[in-house]
Amino acid sequence: MKMTIHLLGRTYQFANLKEIMAKANEEKSGDQLAGIAASDNSERMAAKAALADALLSDIRNEPLLPPEEDEVSRIIESQVNEKIYTEIRNWSVAELREYLLHPKTTQPEIIRMSRGLTSEMIAAVAKLMSNLDLMQAASKIEVLTHCNYTIGQRGVLSGRAQPNHPTDDILGIKAALYEALSYGIGDAVIGINPVIDTTDSVREVMKMTKEVMQKWSIPTQNCVLAHVTTQMRAIKQGAPADMIFQSLAGTEAGNKAFGIHEQLLDEADDLIHRDGTAAGPNLWYFETGQGSELSAEAHYGIDQVTLEARCYGLARKYKPFLVNTVVGFIGPEYLYDNKQVVRAGLEDHFMGKMHLLPMGVDVCYTNHMKADQNDMDNLAVLLAAAGVNYLIGVAMADDCMLNYQSTSFHDIATVRELFGKHPAPDFERWLEDMGLMQNGRLTPLAGDPTLFM
Amino acid sequence: MRPGRREEWLTSVGIDVGTSTTKMIVSRLRIARMSSTFALPRYAIVERLIQYESPVITTPLIQDQIDELAIGEWVREQYLVANISPQDVMSGAVIFTGESAGKSNAAPFLQQIAEDSGAFVVATAGSDLEAVLAAKGSGAEAYSRESKDIIVNVDIGGGTANAAYCYRGNVIHTVTYHVGGRLIRLEPDGRVQYVASALEPWLRMNAFQLRAGERCTYDDLRAITAALSRSLLSGLSGAQGLPNGGDPAAELLRIGREKSRHKAPPIYTRLMVSGGIGQWFYAKEASPRSLHEVTVHGDMGPLLASALRESCDQMGIITAVPSQTVRATVLGAGMQSTEVSGSTVYVEDDILPLRNVPIIQLPPLDRTRTYEQWMATFGTFFEQAAKWYGGPSDSIASGEQRSQEMGIALPALQHLSYKAFDKLAEQLAAQFRTHCPHVETLVLVCEQDMAKALGHRLRLLLQGHPKLVCIDQIRVTHGDYVDIGLPVQDRAIPVMVKTLAF
């Protein structure tokens, strides 16, 4: 691996792969906050040049966080198919990029190759890709998953109904859920972020969502996004959960800050397989987002794109039904403005898909970022073009519990129309039966939540 | 605050002494935190389990009077069978339903049973409350939560029919009639043993001749029960949609008609019948065909039930099936009579528990007056309140407490700035000091979440006299009585609100 790069009349000397990976990133305030970003554009280009020539074996042979020290590294290592890896170990990252974008490289080739790649290799190639590269490569990969119903088909854009409420009021959650359903949103999941962390409250929300699903025969799945241990207690008490949720970080220390570790996830995995209410085989919902490791001071000087890829390496082990990056939630110290949010959204979607994960994106921002709803419109369209599995649906994009803005029921319906995309097939049939959709378009009845009262 | 109990389960009992039957349940209520760790703590009853259900026994009477000793003995037996002792019981209610509450010996006796049953058991009577409890116990309230329409639950026992109209999970109207199975008691041979005096004006208006000691025929009784059913249904529906309009005689049966004018009830679309009559109402067996079959319990109950069923059919009234019939009221009393106060409260040491605190309500703050004008009414209010609390004990529910405890309900006030809040506290303190220096304990029940702050401010203003209890997020009305139990889990304070007893 070349550590010295001559570029534009200057010489750049890099100490190690970690430094090259960090400096090759597009500009992110989080890398700057961590003090690992390129100091200027030229240095960034020098790092990209160094990375372009690096071999995949260079990346594997110089672990940024050794497996002996970190369980996420161990999980990623253990998933590598050695035969496939051997076939590509001498490829440069530049060659990997060109291979992925080559017209002859299609779904089957990428699926096979994915098994020979580590998360760090996938992060490396993302750093060499333009936004359009990320979209084109990702769009080649169709990831189907099945919990109660199947989502992820080409031509399908699903939506998570996210009917959060500031005090978890059951009626209030129902109200926003009915609104979501009336716009054709909720085929990915009916997923509530609870504000109350008690088993009793989580169980009540699980029960309510299941009752609504049963009353109206809605072909979807439910999830309450409490901490995994709270969900486990609720499930053990008999609460109906189709899948189990957890936020992930890309290092063992980061996960410790989330109160989780591999063994706990294994236990939860076992529980949801035994006591969950869904058919499966995909019974997990994971959320990630660039910057969470730095915010937990568990980043080891590794850049946030690479750490994000490592989250996907961990997620892959549990064959999730849904994974989404909550791209602009964590704040301007990690993603400063619209440009950084758009870039991160496309990177995360690509890297997730390269891990064969059912990637959705929570296209979102907080009010202290330099971004607004127009930027979310743009990113949602870009992601739809890239084949994102689902987006988050919040009433008018304004989440009254989490205090951030995402995409609205209207936005998902609009993006579907713009791209000729459909809800998941079973869900679309149900919408037709309810009189809410016809020929893939909302009918005049749509938008009236009292249909479900 | 003195540390209260840490257990999260409350044992609650319900005892229902009716005109014809008596029953009891023991339930366990679980109180749990229902707030985020970043919010003010809030507790709620999250689970209600039945631990024990007694058999339904015939209410023991001695010459038309309830046999107190027999009931007391029976309750003690049931406690043994249920394996609980009065010390375990943290909440609940003893109810005298229907006619039994009208019996002269009811009040002190009821109080006695309540006291024997556990320190926190509420003695209560009052047809509004019974109607509400029965609607909760019968499942009507829950049923209405899933429906767009109003459902009326009418709990018919031996003496009264308590109706509660439920809409979207709330009782929105109650009304009670003198309609019950034991208003007419008779021998298998048709000899009338007893006709309740409450029924007499109605009988006269309908030209029915029926006197104790005389005989009546099956057909007479059929005619009476059919007419009684029609009167009841007419009253319940406000005469809407009934053939030939309403039944003017229905008003003669309405309890409380001397005190308040009749108000048209809401229009309901479904009828649910609970209570002893409810049990027969839904029974599959054919209607009784002879006096012998009617008088299995020595009264007209079975015939009233079948007459009511027939009347419903004739009038096209749609019925719904309750989850409980004869036990509806006792279930409501045992499981649904307790609320939990907001958890940021102010309670001075060693005051709780408090029983039978009479509540007077500050006038509401409405659009007709400014905040200052509203506070200016406090003077008159406290002046009058002082007279009431200073008065002889006969104006208060149970004789023993005279003016030691004063309960004031604060109406909802919307958002208050601290300045406005402070003026409120100062005004309350000043008027209290002027008019009520003899009151030893002041209980403030706020509708909105402000009890702790108000308690602190009043404590600083009043300097330790009177003793203070400030609770919130409980809705009480003028004339209610409240019991306030020991805190569960240190902060969740069980509160039982009773509407006007006796």
Add this chain to the structure above:
Amino acid sequence: MNDSSTLNWLVDQVMKALEKKVEDRESKPHMIAEAATSYEMLAQSHSGELPSDHSIDEVLPHNIPEPRWAEGMEELLASTPARIGVWRTGTRPLTSTMLALRNAHAAAIDAVFSEVSPDLLQEMNLFTVETHYGDMETFLRRPDKGRRINDEGVALMREKCVHRPQVQIVVADGLSANAIESNIRDVYPSLMNALEVYGLSCGTPFFVRGGRVGCMDHIGEILHPEVLVLLIGERPGLVSSESMSAYMCYRPHAGTVESDRTVISNIHRGGTPPIEAGAHMGTVLYKMLEQQTSGIKLIM
């Protein structure tokens, strides 16, 4: 004493209350559900003195031309502050709905970039220290800068403040000056009442400009309070840009972990009620002193 006029008055009161109850129930059954806070009400600036609105909180009207069940729609609207019942033109929201959302976003952004007025600080008798935040861009990009008081501020604290107080109160703008402007007049005196009732003594309160939560630790190192409560503006949301949090910690010091802090959040007139929040903080601080701990180890 118990003359007939008193009795009549009482009966009259009871009857009025009962009748009102019944009327309320009958005329508007849908209002039984707790009325939610409307956006408009929240968007109004806090008017200070008296309750600005004594009526039942109004709920935003819906735009659905012919809802299947109109009463049901009211019930849904009353149950949540979420923007529902908004209707659409094609798949897009109506203009008024779009503008309402943009209005709320504008208010939120302005809250981030606003400053706490010197008049308020004077009224509350708070002197000001600053962190190393520099300017707004640095403040947003570098949270670490907002966790350290600058040298001048440290000197000022040393000079003006009671050292080793039992309770130290600190106010900071954080991410919303609006939050401080809207809530401090209500929370602060209520907290002071609570401290007096519990018999706790309070040090010299002051204001931190450009403060983050972590500035508690630095202040702890300098003044060594037994407990510290930081009242700080939260990241503004669209429902409210006025939301404030209280972070409380027993003996804060460099290296205090987040789980050692006890937090009450969402303090504003549509969320956690400010006056009651102030009173509850007194209880929390009292228990911290009693148990000599804070955060997840604190038994409430």
